[in-house]
Amino acid sequence: MVGGGGPKSFFGAPHRRAILMDNTAELTAGALRSNPEDSLSDARELFFARGYPDWRSLVSSESALPEGERIDYLTIVTPNDAHFGPAEAALGTGIAVLSEKPLTTNLDEARQLQALVLSREVPFLVAHTYTGYPMVMLARELVMGGAIGEVRKVEAWYRQGWLSTRREADGNKQASWRADPAKAGASGCGGDIGTHAYIFIRFAAGLHAVRLLARMKSVVPGRPLDDDFTVLAELNNGAIATVSASQITTGAENDNGVRIIGTTGTLTWSHIRFDELEHCVGGQPVRIYRQGADTSYLPGSIRPYLRLPAGHPEGFHEALANLHRTLEWTIRRARGEPSPQPFAHPGIADGVAGMAFIEAAVQSARGGGWVDVPRGG
Structure with a gap:
């Protein structure tokens, strides 16, 4: 480490x-x-x-x-x-x-x-x-399997409130480096949590932005980097996406989530209710997938990532452990050791895409117009 x-x-x-x-x-x-x-x-x-x-x-x-x-x-x-x-x-x-x-x-x-x-x-x-949560992994599997048809729109968000005041001025270490362009990069809120929201478009919806219009604002006086980040994007299949990230949403509790809207249905996941995935189909009752008493409905690609007996919630540490588990299994399989098939958690291409997305957003916010997302975004 x-x-x-x-x-x-x-x-x-x-x-x-x-x-x-x-x-x-x-x-x-x-x-x-x-x-x-x-x-x-x-x-x-x-x-x-x-x-x-x-x-x-x-x-x-x-x-x-x-x-x-x-x-x-x-x-x-x-x-x-x-x-x-x-x-x-x-x-x-x-x-x-x-x-x-x-x-x-x-x-x-x-x-x-x-x-x-x-x-x-x-x-x-x-x-x-957040891509390590089983319900987010299930959303990806459902979209890839055609459960909601062709994706028309994606709404992704991440709301925090911990930077509603200028905590960096009080010596808060975590706030200080996030507000420093030399350490954080060209975007504060966008780089820190906007990338989390954008990754849902790539990971769960299987799409990426080709051009975007961004608004980045430093709401708290004296803060050199954005603490509020909003993007409207056109995706590679012609669908539209909104990416909203904020660190000045007073009272927000790491409200990270995604809504994927397709021609035959909609999937919604929120970190506030991390163990549930909502599936809406027109003219039918809403279906709630939940890590409840029975998880046998989960596909074989996800079941190896569950650790607790059915009915017990698996949270943030387990989700993070799933990423380490994916990398471990990838390394072991490369050595020829028997291991489950690793899930397609975000890799180097997604990391590059996140930086391309942020670079385009910064350019758009400065120029005030639509900007093409660089190659790899």
Whole structure:
């Protein structure tokens, strides 16, 4: 693991729990903080077998170890500006990567990583955690199976309220780097959670944006990056999509969701009721798929990702663990080890697409007009 140490780290602990959840993987190496001494101290405190002062020494030392002794993959849990370096180094030595989103701070770096993944044939996943929820995976399967016909429209959203005030001015670490263009990139809210909303269009609806019209606004005075992000997009099949992300929606509780509207039906999922998927068909009663007493209706592609007996909710940590499980199974199958078929969770192409989407949105918001989404979006 690179990053994720220190008492104010937000996402290091959830990743560590997710990795250990199935007792099939363990954390053996880490460069957890930017300060070398703190990095080594945190590694000892968390019982990492091999602690390193920085990611460069981690990758160089691990890649020099014999096969079977070195790390199998690297999890990157840092601010956005520190994704590219360790990812590039790991891929260059053939080490698989699971990186937090957005993939990088700009499209050029994202494409460089994609070129490495393709040339070295190294597994790569992007941590769009919400795609690990079984009901989101089911939505993808239903759309791909034609359950709602041809997709006409997609509405995707992510609403938060934690940046309704200027928390970065009070020294909040998580708010500070997200409001800093040097660390977050050209978009604050869009890069941080707008990419989560957009990935639903690619993952669940199987489509992508070809052109868009964006409005990005910094609502809280003194904030240099957007905290409210709205996009109208035309998709590759001619359908329309709306992507709405906000970090100033007072009282919102990570309200992330998607509505996929087809010629014969509509699917709706919201993180507020994460264990349910609503399926509407014209002239028929609404069907609610739920992780209730019976989950035998779930296809075989999803059942290996369930951990608890039917009737028990599986939440955020389990969803994140499903991404780690997908990468683990991908690596094991490449070695010829018996493992279930991994689900198609977001990979390097999706990471590049997220950056292309953000780049187009920034250009549109600055110019005030429609913009073509760059190749790969």
